[in-house]
Amino acid sequence: MSEHQETPNLEVSHSGSEAGVATAEMLHVDRYEGIWMRISLVVLVIFFVTVLVSSFSTGFQVPGVYQRIDPATIHNEGSPFANPEVRELAPGKYEAYIRAQIWSFTPNEIRIPAGSTVTFYATSQDVQHGVKIANTNINMMILPGQVAKITTSFNKPGTYNFVCHEYCGSQHHTMYGRIIVEDPNALEAETAAAGPLLSGFVH
Numbered sequence: 001m002s003e004h005q006e007t008p009n010l011e012v013s014h015s016g017s018e019a020g021v022a023t024a025e026m027l028h029v030d031r032y033e034g035i036w037m038r039i040s041l042v043v044l045v046i047f048f049v050t051v052l053v054s055s056f057s058t059g060f061q062v063p064g065v066y067q068r069i070d071p072a073t074i075h076n077e078g079s080p081f082a083n084p085e086v087r088e089l090a091p092g093k094y095e096a097y098i099r100a101q102i103w104s105f106t107p108n109e110i111r112i113p114a115g116s117t118v119t120f121y122a123t124s125q126d127v128q129h130g131v132k133i134a135n136t137n138i139n140m141m142i143l144p145g146q147v148a149k150i151t152t153s154f155n156k157p158g159t160y161n162f163v164c165h166e167y168c169g170s171q172h173h174t175m176y177g178r179i180i181v182e183d184p185n186a187l188e189a190e191t192a193a194a195g196p197l198l199s200g201f202v203h
């Protein structure tokens with residue numbers, strides 16, 4: 001009786017482990033399942049490469065807290081946010097200070113020549129704001145008490161509008177400005193075209 005009981009038990013466990021080995025050796029994956037698994041892997045690789053490329057070649061960066069600032073002191077003399085503006089540090093290299101307040105940006109218009117690299121410093125004097133500059137990689141939060149810093153290059157002439165993208169009160173939609181990237185060649189061409197015209201008047 002006991003022999004009789006043992007035998008089937010052994011058989012079951014034996015055949016069970018055999019089946020386990022067989023499954024591991026010949027794992028059956030449906031053809032379409034296999035195709036989709038490969039597609040998923042390819043998509044993951046594409047995403048990974050995209051992140052790498054955007055990080056190292058297109059200037060992708062995460063805006064961080066450059067420094068802390070007391071919002072009560074930003075209008076003090078000597079504060080770069082008292083009269084924020086764009087300054088040329090070297091040919092083609094600029095820094096731009098932007099102060100956000102309800103409900104405007106100061107300055108709300110910045111002019112730079114094409115090919116410039118601009119480092120933006122921005123802070124808020126009251127509540128939470130944000131700035132998104134169209135057609136650039138700039139999209140940052142502007143928080144009272146913090147200075148956000150981000151750098152970008154403007155190679156293509158044109159007008160780059162920017163808006164506040166954090167709801168900051170009833171007139172939030174009026175918070176916008178623009179960056180005008182001037183084409184140095186067009187300016188030169190205009191001056192050249194104006195030259196003969198002027199001399200024509202003189203003659």
Ligand SMILES: [Cu+2]
Nearest residue numbers: 129164168175
């Ligand atoms: Cu705002």
